[in-house]
Structures are given as C-alpha cells and as structure tokens.
Amino acid sequence: MxxxxxxxxxxxxxxxxxxxxxxxxxxxxxxxxxxxxxxxxxxxxxxxxxxxxxxxxxxxxxxxxxxxxxxxxxxxxxxxxxxxxxxxxxxxxxxxxxxxxxxxxxxxxxxxxxxxxxxxxxxxxxxxxxxxxxxxxxxxxxxxxxxxxxxxxxxxxxxxxxxxxxxxxxxxxxxxxxxxVTPMAPAKVLVLGAAGQLGRALRAEFGDAPHIEYATRADLDLTAADLATARRWRDYDTIVNAAAYTAVDLAETPDGRQDAWAANATGVAALAAVAAENGITLVHVSSDYVFDGSLRGAYPEDAALRPLGVYGQSKAAGDLAVSTVPRHYVVRTSWVIGDGKNFVRTMQSLAERGVDPRVVDDQMGRLTFTEEIARGIRHLLEHRAPAGVYNLTGGGDPTSWADVARAVFAAAGHDPSRVTGVSTDEYFASASGPTAPRPRNSVLDLTKIEATGFVPADAAASLQSYLEAAHG
The missing domain is CATH 2.60.120.10 (Jelly Rolls)
Known part of the structure; x- marks a missing residue:
C-alpha cells in the first residue's frame, strides 16, 4: 500500500x-x-x-x-x-x-x-x-x-x-x-446596569425579546460570593456590562475608593471569570479616564494606560480583567450623554434660568450619546468583529466643554457669549471637597471601529438632535 x-x-x-x-x-x-x-x-x-x-x-x-x-x-x-x-x-x-x-x-x-x-x-x-x-x-x-x-x-x-x-x-x-416544533430560541443576552442611562439605551436598541435579559445590581451583584452559580451561565451567549461606579470625585474619598474598586475592578474580574469559564462573549464599557490626557492627538486603542485618579485606575483594572476573556469587547468611550441628569441638561437649565456659567475650556473631546454606544455595541456583536478594545465616541471635530456649553446656549436661543471659558485648575480652585484629576485630552481615535463598517454619528449633529428632541 x-x-x-x-x-x-x-x-x-x-x-x-x-x-x-x-x-x-x-x-x-x-x-x-x-x-x-x-x-x-x-x-x-x-x-x-x-x-x-x-x-x-x-x-x-x-x-x-x-x-x-x-x-x-x-x-x-x-x-x-x-x-x-x-x-x-x-x-x-x-x-x-x-x-x-x-x-x-x-x-x-x-x-x-x-x-x-x-x-x-x-x-x-x-x-x-x-x-x-x-x-x-x-x-x-x-x-x-x-x-x-x-x-x-x-x-x-x-x-x-x-x-x-x-x-x-x-x-x-x-x-x-x-x-x-417550537423553534429553539437564541442563546441569552444579559445586560447589566439596566437602570442606568446606558442600560436604558441598550434596552431601546436590543428590545424586549424573550432571550434578552436586563439586570440591575439588585438582580445580580457582581461582588456576591455566589456569582459563578447565580445563573445557568452556559445558556448565555453574551453579557453586556453597562454597570459601573462613575462618581469620579467621590471616588477620591476613602468610602468612594472602596466602592469604585469593588464595582469597576473586583466585580468585573469576577464577571470575566464567569464569561471565560462558560464561553460567553463579554462586552465591557470603559472610559477615556484610563489615560492621563497628555498625548498629542487622538488616543489609539493600544495606547499605554496611565490613569490619573481612583476612578480611572479602577476602570483600567477592569479593562485588564476583561482582556483575559477569549471573546471580549472593551468599548472605550468618553463624555457620555444620555437620558437623565447630564452636562447638556445642566447647561440648558442654566441658560433658561439666566445663569452665566464658567465652563472648562482646556479639556478636549467628543460627546458620545448613549444611543450611539448601544448602536456600536450591537454592530460589533452582529458583525462578529475581532475581539479586543474598540474606541467608540461621537465623530467629527473635537471640542471643549465650553464649546459644548455655547452650542447648547445657542440652540436654546440664548447668547453663547454668556458662557465663560476657564481652565480646569481655575474651575476647581474653590471646590470644597475632593476632586478627581481629569484628562485634558479625551479624544479617542475611531479608525479601528470604522474599519469594521461602523460609521460614528457626528457629535455636533447628535447634540442638535438631542436638543430638538428635548424641546419636542
């Protein structure tokens, strides 16, 4: 033979x-x-x-x-x-x-x-x-x-x-x-942080199909000792973690430091272990605060992590834990605006009440609306993009917070010159409590996610639509 x-x-x-x-x-x-x-x-x-x-x-x-x-x-x-x-x-x-x-x-x-x-x-x-x-x-x-x-x-x-x-x-x-025959339903998708601004946007994006589950911390505590057995995890295909501790200034206090690390690092590490053990795709939402803002130009996904404060440090630790999951997406975003209390709503209120605000003008970035984050997450999952870190923000030219405030004033029919630009140091000079250091440059490079076919919405246009919807 x-x-x-x-x-x-x-x-x-x-x-x-x-x-x-x-x-x-x-x-x-x-x-x-x-x-x-x-x-x-x-x-x-x-x-x-x-x-x-x-x-x-x-x-x-x-x-x-x-x-x-x-x-x-x-x-x-x-x-x-x-x-x-x-x-x-x-x-x-x-x-x-x-x-x-x-x-x-x-x-x-x-x-x-x-x-x-x-x-x-x-x-x-x-x-x-x-x-x-x-x-x-x-x-x-x-x-x-x-x-x-x-x-x-x-x-x-x-x-x-x-x-x-x-x-x-x-x-x-x-x-x-x-x-x-009753067709077999898709494997389950679990959205964590369902009560938050991003969680609500994710519900609007993914809908209420029977295989989509939404959970708050009351429903599933990532720091609980029984997390590994809290669900029949093999029934799940994807977990989207939109839960986080985001009080960046409070995180600089002893209690806040503990809570930030528990939610953003320890709990995320436990969730990553569950996902890795059960073959689950883990989507985790991260922040520009993992950088110190000193880079000239937009931050690529592989830029060195250099967080300045407790919040950024805890988020960076969570990112590293998620990166151990074979099927993972770390979605890094910045300047998030969603349904509820936020910077844009505050500026609208000040304009209408005749208050002339002082707003920092030495922090640069792009607004990112929660609907845009939800849309991007769904895009990555449906297109089976390669696992890894993806920057996801609004598109267009970067602006300062003062620029955003002026745009809000103008859209509301008020004089944008009522907004006075000040440095970050000036703004926080009279603060009575602890303040977290902020990155001056929060501009994230969008080349990688654009290569998957995702087209980020222009941040300025999204802001205009948001304001028009508010005046409905």
Missing amino acids: TEFSKPLAARETGIPGLVLFDLPVHGDSRGWFKENWQREKMTALGLPDFGPVQNNVSFNDAIGTTRGIHAEPWDKWVSVATGRIFGAWVDLREGPTFGAVFTAEIDPSTAIFVPRGVGNSYQTLEPDTAYTYLVNDHWSPTASYTFLNLADETVAVPWPIPLDRVEISAKDLAHPRLAD
Missing part, C-alpha cells in the same frame, strides 16, 4: 454555522492517522473556538441504527472513529433558515461542526460503527432541547435505508412534525 495524505479543508453547508470538514489523514501500509480535532488549524478555517468540555462516543453494532432528530443547547463536533454514517441536519433555530436541511455521509476522514439549535440525526451504513463528539457543555436535566420527527414529510430526509426497516427508539418516533 502506498502512502497517502489528505489535507484539512472546510465546506459550507447552506445552514448557517453548520460546517463540514475534511480531516487531515495520513496513511501507509501500516494503517492511517488523522488529526480529529486541532484547535489552531481549525479555528483558522472558521471553526468557532467553542471550548469543548466533554467527549462522548456512541457505538452502533448494526447497519441501519437510526437516531435523532435532536437539537441541543450546545455546540458539537462530530466525527466517525470506525465505520460510516449518513447524517441529516435540520435547522431548528428561530429565523429565516428554520427547517433547512443538509445531508452527507461521514466516514473517519470527515467531521462536522453542529451549532446550538441545529437538529442532528444519524443512520449507520456499516456494522460496528462508532462516532465521537465533543460538546461545550455538560449534560443537564434542566437543559432545553428541541426535537423533530425523523419521518417529517416537510423536511423529507432521504434516508438511505427506509425507516420502517431500521432500529429506532419509540421516543424518536414520537417526536413532533415540523409544523408543531
């Missing part, structure tokens, strides 16, 4: 996420060897880094043994150790491809990745067939499955051996037809 070799290759199937692989097999007169699962090579070809936690083997001694159609709430990597099978896969997930079918013969030189919610079934074509599968969750009696009858006329699987001539379990024969 001459030597032979077969290279690794991936083939799409028509069902999103269901991918057939030709495995690398090498053989000679002594037999053959194959790489049944090789993380680095296979993820390079598009296989999700699905993090298997269990390996199972199913042995079938007779030709025609038929199993399925079962859709499970986890991902599977299925291959044949000995023998040969006919496989049929049916998409049982919510969405436009519900009911789509793919069939193929699988032998030891092929394997298939079956994503969560795609029904899988097999019929043995040779005696003493054994197939093996990796799964990324442990079996649980509380897990939710979806089933389809093997003989469903709608999907019409072309079984090589008629079903009335093969071995099938009574349970599989009793499964519903496609018209009676």
Whole structure:
C-alpha cells in the first residue's frame, strides 16, 4: 500500500454555522492517522473556538441504527472513529433558515461542526460503527432541547435505508412534525446596569425579546460570593456590562475608593471569570479616564494606560480583567450623554434660568450619546468583529466643554457669549471637597471601529438632535 495524505479543508453547508470538514489523514501500509480535532488549524478555517468540555462516543453494532432528530443547547463536533454514517441536519433555530436541511455521509476522514439549535440525526451504513463528539457543555436535566420527527414529510430526509426497516427508539418516533416544533430560541443576552442611562439605551436598541435579559445590581451583584452559580451561565451567549461606579470625585474619598474598586475592578474580574469559564462573549464599557490626557492627538486603542485618579485606575483594572476573556469587547468611550441628569441638561437649565456659567475650556473631546454606544455595541456583536478594545465616541471635530456649553446656549436661543471659558485648575480652585484629576485630552481615535463598517454619528449633529428632541 502506498502512502497517502489528505489535507484539512472546510465546506459550507447552506445552514448557517453548520460546517463540514475534511480531516487531515495520513496513511501507509501500516494503517492511517488523522488529526480529529486541532484547535489552531481549525479555528483558522472558521471553526468557532467553542471550548469543548466533554467527549462522548456512541457505538452502533448494526447497519441501519437510526437516531435523532435532536437539537441541543450546545455546540458539537462530530466525527466517525470506525465505520460510516449518513447524517441529516435540520435547522431548528428561530429565523429565516428554520427547517433547512443538509445531508452527507461521514466516514473517519470527515467531521462536522453542529451549532446550538441545529437538529442532528444519524443512520449507520456499516456494522460496528462508532462516532465521537465533543460538546461545550455538560449534560443537564434542566437543559432545553428541541426535537423533530425523523419521518417529517416537510423536511423529507432521504434516508438511505427506509425507516420502517431500521432500529429506532419509540421516543424518536414520537417526536413532533415540523409544523408543531417550537423553534429553539437564541442563546441569552444579559445586560447589566439596566437602570442606568446606558442600560436604558441598550434596552431601546436590543428590545424586549424573550432571550434578552436586563439586570440591575439588585438582580445580580457582581461582588456576591455566589456569582459563578447565580445563573445557568452556559445558556448565555453574551453579557453586556453597562454597570459601573462613575462618581469620579467621590471616588477620591476613602468610602468612594472602596466602592469604585469593588464595582469597576473586583466585580468585573469576577464577571470575566464567569464569561471565560462558560464561553460567553463579554462586552465591557470603559472610559477615556484610563489615560492621563497628555498625548498629542487622538488616543489609539493600544495606547499605554496611565490613569490619573481612583476612578480611572479602577476602570483600567477592569479593562485588564476583561482582556483575559477569549471573546471580549472593551468599548472605550468618553463624555457620555444620555437620558437623565447630564452636562447638556445642566447647561440648558442654566441658560433658561439666566445663569452665566464658567465652563472648562482646556479639556478636549467628543460627546458620545448613549444611543450611539448601544448602536456600536450591537454592530460589533452582529458583525462578529475581532475581539479586543474598540474606541467608540461621537465623530467629527473635537471640542471643549465650553464649546459644548455655547452650542447648547445657542440652540436654546440664548447668547453663547454668556458662557465663560476657564481652565480646569481655575474651575476647581474653590471646590470644597475632593476632586478627581481629569484628562485634558479625551479624544479617542475611531479608525479601528470604522474599519469594521461602523460609521460614528457626528457629535455636533447628535447634540442638535438631542436638543430638538428635548424641546419636542
């Protein structure tokens, strides 16, 4: 027998996420060897880094043994150790491809990745067939499955051996037809900090579909000792952390320092551990305060962290914890404006009450509206952008806080010259309590997120729309 070799290759199937692989097999007169699962090579070809936690083997001694159609709430990597099978896969997930079918013969030189919610079934074509599968969750009696009858006329699987001539379990024969199947819902998305300004914007962006959950600290405390078991975390695909301690001046007090580190660092580290352990995508919202503001020009994502105060230090620590999660997005933003009390609302009120404010003019940045952050987060998730840090602010030319105040005055029909620009040092010279150091330059470079196809809204235009909506 001459030597032979077969290279690794991936083939799409028509069902999103269901991918057939030709495995690398090498053989000679002594037999053959194959790489049944090789993380680095296979993820390079598009296989999700699905993090298997269990390996199972199913042995079938007779030709025609038929199993399925079962859709499970986890991902599977299925291959044949000995023998040969006919496989049929049916998409049982919510969405436009519900009911789509793919069939193929699988032998030891092929394997298939079956994503969560795609029904899988097999019929043995040779005696003493054994197939093996990796799964990324442990079996649980509380897990939710979806089933389809093997003989469903709608999907019409072309079984090589008629079903009335093969071995099938009574349970599989009793499964519903496609018209009676309840599609498997998407894996859950959890939004933390749901009561805050950004949390409310995220609710408006993501909506109230059954698989989207919103939680406040009262619902889920990241500092609680039981966080790791507070949910069945394997049911979650994504966590968006919009919760944070943001009282930057109060953070400079002893109690504030403790609270800032608990919320922004310790709790985030615990959340990152949960996400890493359970294969969850973690989206974490960060701040320009992780920089000292001394850089000339816009800050890129990989700029050195140099936080000035407690708030910035605690946020930087949280960013580093999140970066340990394989599937993560650190969304760094600045000068956030949302629904509720904020700088713009304050300037509106001062203009209407005849108060002429002193506003700092040596801090430069761009306003970022919470709706823009929510839109950007959804964009990163839906476009499956590479994991990492992304700057996300409003677009356009940078301005000072005094410039923003003048724009608010003008939009409200008041004289913008009523706003007096002062330095940060002058502004805080008469402060009665502790004040946090502020970065003078909060301009973030948007090149990286723009490369994913996201177009940041112009900050000045967003401000105008915000003010017009307020006067409704």
